[in-house]
Amino acid sequence: MDVVSDAISTVRIGRPSSNRVRVSGGWCTRLAPYDGAGFHVVLEGSCWLLPDGGTPVSLGAGDAVLLPHGTGHVIADSPVDAVAVKQAVPFERWLDGREPSGPPTASREMEMLCGKYRLDRSRVHPLMAELPKVVHLPNRAGSHPELRAAIDLLGSELGAQRPGSCIAVPSLLDLLLIYMLRSWMTEGAAGAWPAVLGDTVTAAALRALHSAPSAPWTNDRLAAEAGVSRPTLARRFTTLVGRPPMAYLTWWRLTLAATLLRDTPDPLATIARRVGYGTPYALSHAFSREFGTTPGRYRAETAGRAAEEPS
Known part of the structure; x- marks a missing residue:
């Protein structure tokens, strides 16, 4: 085993979950704090992510974002103010009904992957503990080809019911987590552990x-x-x-x-x-x-x- 694999395997429990979501018009939804890690990958269009107590992050097509500490956050079609944040529809209810929560915008569609990993935080390796609240991995031409390949494969599996998908999807979600961590470490990340492993x-x-x-x-x-x-x-x-x-x-x-x-x-x-x-x-x-x-x-x-x- 290597350090990154061990750091993940000691905290990961249960099975990861994910959804492929397509929306249009005005929308704003909130994901409550979670005892695990969450992620979003924008497949088409753009959106905004506002972490609790953090700075808004603009996400474009191909961008990936990891919230390794399960930070609560809002995602919306456009920048949101404090009033909109309070009115954001809980994610589970929004996912079921795709409830609009704001004035319609230009007929702009957005598609993304949303998911989460269950983690046992009682024995966290310091590599995982020092990750920032939000790990934003912008889509840049030629950067992180393994991450891009995992995103494409996962999007394809979630877009259609195929034989073996019950095994393929959790495996691809594990790959996605590993590639996001690798990408963070290779992008000049601040922190001790990229230096340790280097x-x-x-x-x-x-x-x-x-x-x-x-x-x-x-x-x-x-x-x-x-x-x-x-x-x-x-x-x-x-x-x-x-x-x-x-x-x-x-x-x-x-x-x-x-x-x-x-x-x-x-x-x-x-x-x-x-x-x-x-x-x-x-x-x-x-x-x-x-x-x-x-x-x-x-x-x-x-x-x-x-x-x-x-x-």
Whole structure:
């Protein structure tokens, strides 16, 4: 596994969902804050997005926008004022009835993909935590071809009922999320983690830890894997990641254990071996110290939350 894949897989739960929407005239709809991440892709025409407490964003054909923290927002056919925001139709009701909520504009049609991912925010990797409230990826000729291909494929699948679409659509939504994150990192994004993954030494150490978290890592062994001295690895890793290599490994092992407790029925002994702890007792002790609860209670609590949440 690599860091980006692991950062996504530890927080993603359930199945993503999406809709292909076509509207015309005057419209304004609101999406409430969501315990996950939302996205919009404009296929045709244009619209405006106003995140709660943020700056309006103009979206044109081919633009993609990711709201990685589930920020509530309004989308509308044109810039909106405070009165229009208060009168915006809730998205679910608007989606069912396509209710107009404003004076008709020029006969301008707009088509977009709207969707969301369910995320467990209790154990968020710092790469995901540092994403901005809105990640806007404008459509530029020749930029991010993989993202454009995923958008085209997803739009095609949602535009027609085809055999296998129940598998194809969630898979394409996962691809879309990965390509949006990649695009954000390659566009000179502000934040620590694009720099972390761009540093050859730190990136090599992280790949090693994520590929084999249960291995008996030491600072010397990890430095040899990264091809540098132990002091060099410690200095560069700690400066960029914000914690020493072995402290990051401990955190990652326990985060991975939490994911396995949430997503699998595996006994604690099996999970302990998979994340590099010699005994269930050793894992339980470290887990309780890090998260303030026992593995058994954590598993019961996350199972209860999953049963209560809508898919």
